[in-house]
Amino acid sequence: MSDHSGTVTAPGSDAVKTQSPGGSSLEDLCINAVRVLSMDAVQKADSGHPGTPMALAPLAYLLWTRHLRYNPADPQWVNRDRFVLSAGHASMLLYSVLYLTGYDLSLDDLKQFRQWESKTPGHPEYDYTPGVETTTGPLGQGMGNAVGMAVAEAHMAATFNREQKIFDHFTWFIASDGDIMEGVSHESASFAGHLKLGRLIGFYDDNHITIEGDTALTFSDDSAARFTAYGWHVQNVPDINDLDAVEKAIENAKAETSRPSLIIVRSHIGYGSPHKLDTAEAHGSPLGAEEITLTKEALGYPSQEPFYVAPEALKYWRDAAAARAKAQKDWGKLYAKWKGANAGLAAELERRLRGDLPADWEAAIPVFTAKDGNVASRAASGIVINALAAKLPELMGGSADLASSTNTLMKGVPSFSSEDYAGRNFHFGIREHGMGSVMNGMALHGGIIPYGATFLIFSDYMRPPIRLASFMKRQVIYVFTHDSIGLGEDGPTHQPIEQLSALRAIPGITVIRPADASETAEAWRVALSHRDGPVALVLTRQKLSFVDRSQYGSAGGTARGAYVLADAKDGDPQVVLMSSGSEVSLILEAQKKLEAAGVRARAVSMPSHELFARQDEEYRDTVLPRGVRRISIEAAHPMSWYQWVGSDGVVLGIERFGSSAPAARLFTELGITVDRLVETATKLAGKK
């Protein structure tokens, strides 16, 4: 593979002998401590993945004692190096190192590996264990997160660095065979290569083993050539236990700042284990007490006591961490100097890092009036983005090659590119999954509110990172347009049906489907204010009728998830009509017709099920009075509405795929019509 490698330490070959596992130098003790803690913790939990931490221990040792800039006492230091264990199943590698370097993670915590509410869950969880930068486990996601963090670093550096480089950290990741095989690795690596993210350094743990056996069963890629094709700087290290070779490769990677680096390290799963070395068995099961004894013997480990770490090894790790932490002190001085020279900029940075929005940002949110006419919600969203662009420099994003269709371009703002990392318009390429995982990394880094756009149908391509944004409670904004059969002629492959329900089912997400331009502005207000989780804005391709708020309920109700738009004129409503988005105009029209026919109907706009569910019962009862029958209508699968409509109401939706035809025809053919609403409501009211 050497022809693909910028700087190769030695030709890669399976034939290269690994060093004998035994050793009693201080270095061996330090490295073997990671192996021992990992296998002991997995054994105690009777569950987990010991083999990879054992294999990667030398790499972790080098990174945390010599290369990473971090401070265990301040895991939030903004210019720390970011480390992402994309191979999240190797969590004990990370936990071991976090303990050894002195993060707030004790030996007792390691002993509680994989137990209820312990600080050491099966896979690393962000905001839960100090020193864990992102939640990993679903393969490929961590690589994308790392790319996003490197994007964020590049942007923050380009924006805030002056004479002093207050942002200049590296982002590191370790990827497994699984990460490398997943499609999202293609999307994020291609994106990173294109952007020439020189401060991104990844390791590919090339251990030749997957769960089903040798990787040769299913994998023949020349990964070095593949990443070279993406524009990465690629090196091969034939033996991870050859510390000098690994060290040299890391130095090379740090020196190469014009391209991302991948270091392919040949490792041996279960290293040290006499019987499980290089076997799939070592991947996902405890080694067993007997094998652990033999392994400790083979490693020349000084004690058989579970979780034993030699005091001199612990001291070495802690001293090394203290030395690494000095970087923060030096940086602190640099930062003070920078702040002294750039007071306004510093105030701005500190605001962004706190996650505060500018005091008067809401004044910039546009107010839509009758003069604006009928506006598609995607277009209204574009107007809001542009109105806020100057006010909110932390807002940055783009689309998966649908800028003009999703109306997500900030006009007059430069594009983020390898020539201009200060740019804020992103061109994610036709890479929805990568976009999602990169946005997570950007949001995790701090200082940035990322948004990403595609058609709602393609939210299916990016569900894994949407789920992780929800789980990590990160502020990521999705702009999903072309949200129903209303997109028309592109047909069933592009018409979302089940996507709305499928998104609403994700715990922690907030989905908002505004009914007109005014609700769209309010949806953006919610999305930008909502710091602790992702918000999906679901927007139309087609124009929406302007709702005159002097006659109808205020769009401010959007923030409460549902509100009364129009009420029965004389007395309590006999029926409640509920809807979201483009179908709200149908319930308004139906309400009028029903009133004319003597049926007292209330029209409720319900742009967000999640926001409504978060209101107190009293408010909910005022919007949806108990005992009044309800009808919902949405041009989507009905599943998510049954909870709100109840069994004595009627849920109108679409339980089939769409069709290729002009939109108006589709609404008629698929029964999303005023007539059907009127007919259904009349029946319901009559029965009452």
Added chain:
Amino acid sequence: MSDHSGTVTAPGSDAVKTQSPGGSSLEDLCINAVRVLSMDAVQKADSGHPGTPMALAPLAYLLWTRHLRYNPADPQWVNRDRFVLSAGHASMLLYSVLYLTGYDLSLDDLKQFRQWESKTPGHPEYDYTPGVETTTGPLGQGMGNAVGMAVAEAHMAATFNREQKIFDHFTWFIASDGDIMEGVSHESASFAGHLKLGRLIGFYDDNHITIEGDTALTFSDDSAARFTAYGWHVQNVPDINDLDAVEKAIENAKAETSRPSLIIVRSHIGYGSPHKLDTAEAHGSPLGAEEITLTKEALGYPSQEPFYVAPEALKYWRDAAAARAKAQKDWGKLYAKWKGANAGLAAELERRLRGDLPADWEAAIPVFTAKDGNVASRAASGIVINALAAKLPELMGGSADLASSTNTLMKGVPSFSSEDYAGRNFHFGIREHGMGSVMNGMALHGGIIPYGATFLIFSDYMRPPIRLASFMKRQVIYVFTHDSIGLGEDGPTHQPIEQLSALRAIPGITVIRPADASETAEAWRVALSHRDGPVALVLTRQKLSFVDRSQYGSAGGTARGAYVLADAKDGDPQVVLMSSGSEVSLILEAQKKLEAAGVRARAVSMPSHELFARQDEEYRDTVLPRGVRRISIEAAHPMSWYQWVGSDGVVLGIERFGSSAPAARLFTELGITVDRLVETATKLAGKK
């Protein structure tokens, strides 16, 4: 890029001048007919993508007049070449050619492009337009389908060819920049390269244009190097209008049968259009009447009349198609000879192609008894697969690197590999998305029932192909194991919550979550009998209590989606307890406790919402009697249950992410317990 190319026709370079668009040879007329039909149809529909068909017309001309083996009169001929337009937005390319070659698609059909129920929807739809082999549009899927078709061809050839090669067709695809950027292209191309699928030939339409502008905005891959790294044979053709060069590349690709081939053809979007050539504008909008006039002039087209095709051009296309169709005649003779010599084999093949299962296949389905003890449904599924493996040679599949965890290996059956295409155990690699799209291709090919397995959580990685299997009504079986918090210590990143509801929301899919080994056997019976759509089997990691069917309802009820497992002893039930999968044991236990406490309860096993919804109302009412309050419990997001429980019942589920801990602890902490059921039911019954 020449160093990556096996046989290069000329060095690729953007500087190469394209030929002048004008031309009046018969060849020009034939090629320009495709361009004209495409731009006219898009113009008439006022919607669509004219630019790519115009660019690719020369390639289509060469393929359909000189290379593809097909018969417009018999689009189902089993040994026809398969052609997949992965760039589905260029549908007018395909429709134009299908018309020109004489498929059952008229000029009037082309004029109805993108209209309600026309045969020419916005994107190609399988089983709707003759000659369309798969539904495409969502980018990257078609490439995966093509890989699956090539897999199927290789397998059918290895299984059925004798002295006569009755299977030896090629599979062709055309991919766009978008296909190539999508992650699924990495998964399927890596898989195809590993398998050395030499009869797979793809074209990468390298037009340098995406919706946002020049591909250079976001894309710097050396795609030739990338595909070479996957083990593909790669060629560059610098100008698609250089027919000799394209022809030579195709000949090379056909001759290279030990590797899949990719031909990178530099094309020019909107070719022929004076003002829209090479612009993003030509991609997704009609050219406009004026520009069409100018384009026809520039092309030297003999008429400005919309949809005009010169009679001599149409004759040339039809004659060429007739000549290509002779291949079927020759094949017919070959087949007759083969059949004469291999009567038993022929009967078997014809059975498989008809989609019939062997008459006595169901006798092989195992019956589980108390002696089998408590069995995880994944384990029961593995037993069923193995019991059926010999009986159903068309059943083939595997997992995304989780064979032992998902119990999907057929013991004693060879693996499908480049050394043995007759193998039936698949090693899909850590490529869930690719697995899904490859399975679709296998199912589309005919003769095969594919299954693919992964953890339920990773169904999120493959929703696009699941959706397409549903839309195309193809028999694809998903084996999704580790189906809830019951997987325990791997934690929230691996514990499905919203996945069940999200799958159930897909129109046309059948999701079955069996409660014990017996229901698992019945679920497989349903899955194998269900020819017109995908079935997802949702299975546990943990053991499930054996349900003694002599005391409880028969597992045969599985096929009806829901059935009474245990009924109130004295009189009508006061409350109905409903559940699926691992939580059915909870309702059985609760039912006993309630009976003991004097509450008459019915326990309903509801393994499949979709199957139950397909029953008549009468049956549904016998299972869920009207007026009796219902409680459902499932260790998953509750969304999909509200429809069945109604607003006067109670839905017990999980609306948060899981946690890393032993499974038993999780069920208790998250409230999926018998106690909660008993308490809730007692209240409900009391209120009544």
